[in-house]
Amino acid sequence: MSEEATTTHPIPAGFENAHATPESYKRMYAESISDPNGFWGREGKRLDWITPYTKVKDTDFTTGQVSIKWYEDGVLNVCVNCVDRHLPERADQVAIIWEPDDPATPARQITYAELSDKVNRMANVLLSQGVMRGDRVVIYLPMIPEAAYAMLACARIGAIHSIVFAGFSPDALANRINDSGAKVVITADTAPRGGRRTALKSNADKALLHASDKVRCLVVKHTGDQTTWVEGRDVDVLALMEQVSPDCPPRPMNAEDPLFILYTSGSTGKPKGVVHSSGGYLTFAAMTHEYTFDYHDGDVFWCTADVGWVTGHSYIVYGPLANGATTLMFEGVPTWPDAGRFWEVCDKHKVTQFYTAPTAIRALMGQGTEFIEKHDLSSLRLLGTVGEPINPEAWVWYDKYIGKGKCPIVDTWWQTETGGHLITPLPGAIPTKPGSATLPFFGIKPAVLVPETGAPIEGNPAEGVLCIADSWPGQMRTVWGDHQRFEETYFQQYPGYYFTGDGCRRDEDGYYWITGRVDDVLNVSGHRMGTAEVESALVAHPKVAESAVVGYPHEVKGQGIYAYVTLMNGVEPSEELRKELEAWVRNEIGPIAKPDLIQWAPGLPKTRSGKIMRRILRKIAENDYGALGDTSTLAEPAVVEDLIENRMNRG
């Protein structure tokens, strides 16, 4: 590995006046741990409260009685905090820059005044459809400003939004509509991406066949493409927005009222609805946005995530808008019309902070530097990454070709469940090391535990599972409709701790290096996917008897999906069947879940009690079959030989 990749990178010039300096980070961190009530009591004041809170932290990680409350007697409205309160000073400042998929379509600059108008109208549209405080609204939209309007409109009237990534299939959408009990689905006619179009409305139509017939479908006519129209159920949102009043009084909400539900994959069963709060979540999203990205007035902040993921929630919409920032929303993809698209957009809008996923960096690294050289990247001050560990080679490339050696790279570790960054460099305060998420954010107490015993490892270096020893305001509050599952998933295995599901190493300097999931959750191109979800999609196919899915290292995606499939008796494997199964999974879940490799497995390695030995399957998928470890508990050792012989990843 190059020297650059293994050395510590000092704080770059120009960050002397950053929100956090080395001294202030140390001081504030120490205080946040020794006096969380004092620290977060002050931080909560970055929001405007209708009724100020008198209590700050009331949290309990004890199994059987897990309860997380922050600012519990405070009353506020999240939309007011993201929109209204900025109007006196920022009415004409751009809130959202919208960059469309096709560079030939003009970009849009939405000022805070315009944002306010649109959000109020959208809120009145929701009220006109009978949406009330506490009702759920599913948002199935492309990356268009209406997605942000819809989120904020829900917040304004106290409805709970649940965004479903537009790449998910009708089945996945239907499951989320039903699990959340949504009253309304907001979608668009079609969604342009990379020059192609996804038929979102038609997907929603299919999903709604499996939902209550009371669910309304609000359609944003974005492209004007023809769609079917169900009278009495479908509503033309943009037309109705023109008719309703531009004033919608914000609803006072309790700090602990849910702001949104976001479904995410776990190690077992169906995706769970992660519930986030209003007051604590927004405080944490705003604070992390300001500190991690060192956001200052006049900056143009671009997070390339989709609003369908938590990164889009916290760092396209809520964090930036709570801070009165200018946030860029991009409808397209990094490689269309060519691999210079990101850099073109940075140049065009003079982006100052750029935040993306390692998988995108790896994909662009392979395209050569001529796509970068065409564009002026001198406006960039800071780079960020999220979603998966970044390999040092990608880090060094990002630093050299995009940051030109003068932008700090913030490698932010966090999760859907955490609401915002938990371990991350602060650019003016923390020197970086390629591949390390560095040090904890204010108020975060990471603990490295021995996986088997749960004993915390004191001192450095340490390696084990990553847990968090105390709560922070952005922590998820529960699993929608299933608090027990919340407790079981996150608090049972290591009592007294929040269990992240990640493994990590803490080095001599106390820096954290995330080593990846220790459970059956995959991270494919930064998208989180449960192996169990892919397996249950595969076994739902009539020709499949059994299936086991594992991850394997993939050059661009980080992890690829490797599926072992046992066919029904009498069914012959074939290339057609392989294609059929790929299409099947795309249909059941969405394109992101399509297996990269399918191996026909006459049998799966099982213990005598019938448990699939995933450890062995992982090794074979990794092409590391020399190191299978103890196979003495296998019921039929011959099965393994066949699997090795016919392994798919020989790379």
Ligand code: WTA
């Ligand atoms: C992984 C995305 C290493 C991790 C915000 C975590 C990371 C999962 C990083 C959560 C990072 C996220 N370095 N790994 N900087 N950021 N991860 O819920 O395995 O989609 O548990 O949230 O992504 O994925 P999620």
